[in-house]
Amino acid sequence: MFASMDPESDVLMKESIKMMTDMIVLCVTLVLSLFFWVFSLALNSFYGTLQPVSPWRWLFSILVPIIVTFRGLKKRSLDRSGALGALLVGFVLTMANYSFFSTLLTFFITSSRLTRWGGAQKKKIDAEYKEGGQRNWIQVFCNGGVPTELALLYMIEVGPGEIPIDFSKQYSASWMCLSLLGALACSTGDTWASEVGPVISQSQPRLITTWKEVPVGTNGGVTPVGLVASFLGGAVVGVAYFVTQLLMVGDLHLADPQWPIVVYGGVAGLLGSMLDSFLGAHLQYSGFDSSIGKVVSYESATTRRICGKPILDNNGVNLFSSVLIALILPGIAWGVWPQ
DSSP states (O other): OOOTTTTHHHHHHHHHHHHHHHHHHHHHHHHHHHHHHHHHHHHHHHHSOOOOOOOOHHHHHHHHHHHHHHHHHHTTTTTTHHHHHHHHHHHHHOOOOOOOHHHHHHHHHHHHHHHHHHHHHHHBBBBTTTTTTOOOHHHHHHHHHHHHHHHHHHHHHHSSSSSOOOHHHHHHHHHHHHHHHHHHHHHHHHHHHHHHHHOOOSOOOOTTTTOBOOOTOOOTOHHHHHHHHHHOOOHHHHHHHHHHHHHHHHGGGGOOOTTTTHHHHHHHHHHHHHHHHHHHHHHHHHHEEEETTTESOOTTTTEEEEETTTTTOOHHHHHHHHOOOOHHHHHHHHHHHOO
16 A cells, blocks of 8 residues: 555655755754854864854854755756755855855856856757756866865965955965955856857857867857856956955955956956866867757767867866966966055
8 A cells, every 4th residue: 555655645755855854954054064163263262363253154154055055956056966065165165255255156146047048049059958057066066166175275374254365464365365266257257158158149169279160069169259258257256256355354455456356357267268168179078969960078970079088077177177277377466466
């Protein structure tokens, strides 16, 4: 009799299991975040050097990421594993620095909206198109793993809180801030280029390594519209970081100028997108499958190779691009930052 459970009861049981799982995850997250808060207070009492986390910062850092990730889950911008990954990334970045949080939030909101925009047209050209984006935990950590590690290093260096970008006074912390911003700007610029270019570009993409025309959806293909979009995407997250600095840091007038943050974000978005395309043209396989009339990432009897080798997937290329931008660009910024 139990085996012949009716479909309605089966659905109710699955929903109950999902609800129980969500409650367990929430409880574990609260316990871990509370442990982090108590641990910071204990370290501050013992060493007296690490700035303790205030109760309000802890509360904000746990509640806001929960709200954002569950909204992303509801909007199908994240799947269940992606929501858990985003919750961890959001908690660490928000705890470390509100400017990190605003940058991450801007990346997530704009990327999710652009992914849904023009879905009907993207579905015609993308063999792996998923409704709403549906980012999983791998995609979340490929975009947010580097910023999370940098945020943890930042808290070890100066503790949680906001500081101005000033290499003469806080070289290491300023370097980490720009490195984190560069990684997120790189991801944002690449996403904007990938989502905007195929929809509104009137020109055929050109392979970044040879400048020959390639089908839409080819890894390594770029368009003028996509390049402009990548710069604007990076600049938007730079604006988010800059505005948060203006609101949260009280002594900006004593530090170096902060407006270059916006330019830095735009450059990181553009260079990150171009680097992503360059790596994709070499390390990702792109072929045209005549049986479905789309560019695919696999080899088959009906597929004609366009470029690249099957070494990395899109997530791996995104990760490599963000790591390289995070490592290289802050050093260049240090050399040209106005005093």
